[in-house]
Amino acid sequence: MGNAALRELAAIEEVPFEEISGAVVAIDAHNWLYRYLTTTVKWTADGVYTTADGTEVANLVGVVQGLPKFFEHDIVPVFVFDGVVTDLKEAEIDDRRAAKERAEAEARAARERGDRVEAARLEARTQSLTETIQQTTRELLELLDVPYIEAPAEGEAQAAHMAKAGDVDYAGTEDYDALLFGAPLTLRQITSKGDSERMDLEATLAAHELTYEQLVDVGILCGTDFNEGVHGLGPKTAVKAIHEHGDLMSVLDARNAAIDDVESVRELFLDPDVTDDYGFDTALSPDIEAARTFVVEDWEIPADEVARGFERIEESVTQTGLDQWT
DNA sequence: CTCGAACA
């Protein structure tokens, strides 16, 4: 869909990790877990990260391997979990569910004709963030004393809100929607090896001579997770149209186009369901032994899969002294 | 989401 259109418009700059040392980042937990699981941990079909009763907990490996990245650069993550799913997102979720079911059927077929490699490849696409995955992630974060909060609705919106309020320095997500939710600064690619990317809302607005409200309108015209965009409108044309007509409604009128629930979608970005009722401590004192027991004994993850991760966490505690962050 | 190819 048209979400990537925003990349074309966004003011993005690479930043070395040294430059963001000491930053507090509100991490979109869903986005982070998903990215980590698909790129680094490789959700597998062979059951390595599955308990005897068949529960998939690859997330625990992801968390243990992913946290050192923050610790080693003195970055404090505050994980933000999603709350209730917006009705408007249901269409998108239906699409994903359909894709997942298709992949499951294809995987079954591949397995039946004896193509194990193909079956494994397809099964990797059928994974989703289960309740267990989210809950065990919370429990592990608690043991490691890493702060997390619950969003009333979209985690993305809540992270943006915290950044806007100045309670964190950045929203952390791959999703360009962060811009539409009004996050002043967003960090992207915090999981990957190389430099991270900083996305700047003010600079984006300035570069295209748009107000924040107009940028939201441009995003909606191109399409978001919450609405289908207008056919034929990509980033360039949408900006041109907003300049010409002023706002979303005028553009739709002029082109004789319509978007389902436009007002609700706009409202969702401009006045999202978020809370100010959060608090977190950035001084961390992780209980590494308890965390290791939780992962290895309670959830049956092979000890060597997480050994290096825990080692790195331990090293950052003793070397930089996590509990000295305040 | 990202990339690359096809297409007005």
Next chain:
DNA sequence: TGTTCGAGG
């Protein structure tokens, strides 16, 4: 030149 579409992660 900008948008769409499909495959892969």
